Amino acid sequence: MRIKHLVIAAAAAIVSxxxxxxxxxxxxxxxxxxxxxxxxxMKPFFYDRVQGEYALDNGRVxxxxxANRVLYADMGEGKIELMxxxxxxxxxxxxxxxxxxxxxxxxxxVRISMASTGQTLALAKR
Numbered sequence: 001m002r003i004k005h006l007v008i009a010a011a012a013a014i015v016s017x018x019x020x021x022x023x024x025x026x027x028x029x030x031x032x033x034x035x036x037x038x039x040x041x042m043k044p045f046f047y048d049r050v051q052g053e054y055a056l057d058n059g060r061v062x063x064x065x066x067a068n069r070v071l072y073a074d075m076g077e078g079k080i081e082l083m084x085x086x087x088x089x090x091x092x093x094x095x096x097x098x099x100x101x102x103x104x105x106x107x108x109x110v111r112i113s114m115a116s117t118g119q120t121l122a123l124a125k126r
Contacts (some may be wrong), residue, residue: 047071048087049106054124062110062124075101091115 047066054062056075063074064082072079073092080097082090088101098115101107112122 009011013096046107050088050101052126054126056112056122056124058122060122062122097121 011031017074047069050071051064051066054064056062060075064088065072065074065079069084071084073082073090074080081093082099083093084090088107090099090101091097092099092115096115098113100111100113102109102111110124111120112124113120
């Protein structure tokens with residue numbers, strides 16, 4: 001008799017588990033958010049040296065300025081805050097853009113690309 005009760009209880013548990021695994025409704029929505037990159041500590045000399053004007057290959061000018069240890073990029077459409085993510089690389093806050101500065105001691109070139117696809121938008125030289 002006890003075995004019969006155990007079998008019935010196990011069957012009921014399996015049915016309830018399988019029912020709870022199914023979605024509640026067909027209109028259930030899942031929201032996917034892009035992960036924000038982690039901000040890295042920037043060396044003080046790099047903060048000063050990356051600032052300046054860079055001539056873009058499309059004829060525009062990239063102006064990098066700073067205030068209170070925060071860098072901003074301006075390509076003629078207003079300032080965009082830049083977040084340092086490591087070794088001369090920055091991402092634009094709330095924009096789909098990456099900035100990669102290269103050069104020995106003083107950055108003299110920057111590659112601007114789409115963060116999602118990696119497609120190059122512009123190259124710039126100082």
